[in-house]
Amino acid sequence: MSAADRAIPWLLGIGSLGLLVTVYLALVEAPAMGENAGFTAPEAYRILFIHVPFAWVSFTGFALLFGGSLAWYLRRSEAGWRLGVTGARLGLLYSLGVLISGPIWGAAEWGTPWDFSDVRLNTFAVLAGVALFVALGERNSEDTAEIRDSLSAVGIFGFGLVPLTYMATRWWQERHPGPVIGGGEDSGVDPFILQIWLIGAASMQILFIGQTLMTMRLLRMENEVEEMLTILEA
Amino acid sequence: MDDMLALALAYGLLIALLLGHSILTALRMKDLDARLKAAVESMESASKVREGSDLSEE
Numbered sequence: 629m630s631a632a633d634r635a636i637p638w639l640l641g642i643g644s645l646g647l648l649v650t651v652y653l654a655l656v657e658a659p660a661m662g663e664n665a666g667f668t669a670p671e672a673y674r675i676l677f678i679h680v681p682f683a684w685v686s687f688t689g690f691a692l693l694f695g696g697s698l699a700w701y702l703r704r705s706e707a708g709w710r711l712g713v714t715g716a717r718l719g720l721l722y723s724l725g726v727l728i729s730g731p732i733w734g735a736a737e738w739g740t741p742w743d744f745s746d747v748r749l750n751t752f753a754v755l756a757g758v759a760l761f762v763a764l765g766e767r768n769s770e771d772t773a774e775i776r777d778s779l780s781a782v783g784i785f786g787f788g789l790v791p792l793t794y795m796a797t798r799w800w801q802e803r804h805p806g807p808v809i810g811g812g813e814d815s816g817v818d819p820f821i822l823q824i825w826l827i828g829a830a831s832m833q834i835l836f837i838g839q840t841l842m843t844m845r846l847l848r849m850e851n852e853v854e855e856m857l858t859i860l861e862a
Numbered sequence: 863m864d865d866m867l868a869l870a871l872a873y874g875l876l877i878a879l880l881l882g883h884s885i886l887t888a889l890r891m892k893d894l895d896a897r898l899k900a901a902v903e904s905m906e907s908a909s910k911v912r913e914g915s916d917l918s919e920e
Contacts, residue, residue, distance in 0.1 A: 644881060648877075671865040671866060
């Protein structure tokens with residue numbers, strides 16, 4: 629067993645523990661936000677303590693999908709292909725977290741779970757669609773170089789939505805709140821709230837690394853089983 | 863429903879989504895490990911049978 633494989637349970641354990649701490653801080657320690665803070669739903673904002681880390685970490689998944697797809701497309705790298713598939717699966721998982729938690733807050737704060745005129749919401753949904761397409765395409769198609777090329781192309785071009793999603797609230801802000809970090813003079817957030825976000829994001833990122841190593845190992849094992857079955861059938 | 867109860871439920875579901883994925887992946891790995899071991903064993907027994915039949919032919 630390699631050092632990376634041995635690290636998996638530790639990463640999953642530390643990440644999960646950190647998430648439990650985040651839940652406690654978000655539901656118990658964080659203050660309620662009344663109308664004076666510009667919120668109409670004083671408690672619902674607490675869902676953002678998990679929504680924001682989900683969103684930040686989902687971009688790591690999309691970055692893996694992009695890097696892995698590029699490695700397969702340019703170098704025919706098997707490890708690159710496995711990395712791309714891992715990025716698609718985990719990018720989908722974490723973007724599902726974003727797409728479940730976001731509308732919960734939207735429904736309470738805006739009175740509607742989704743706004744089809746908001747660019748940030750829509751580009752992120754399409755990005756999740758890209759991850760869904762690659763993840764399902766890989767699972768349900770024959771494993772050929774042509775299929776891998778097509779799915780990698782979707783992963784590479786789909787990544788173009790990442791900078792667009794990041795900049796959307798700066799260029800066309802409708803419903804989704806503007807940037808709170810690096811968003812200019814009007815941006816900023818209470819230090820305690822930022823601290824909970826950072827604890828949540830760090831915990832989720834550690835969990836994500838553990839899940840990445842685990843998924844890469846799973847894909848390697850699937851490959852080994854297939855190779856063995858081919859030899860046995862021959 | 864009480865706001866805090868609804869939030870706690872949402873948090874529970876979201877964390878179950880994350881941890882559930884890890885648990886399912888671990889179960890799939892266990893299953894693959896068993897299949898790998900079975901494949902290795904059948905390869906070994908197949909090679910033993912081949913060796914046995916080669917000896918009897920001699």
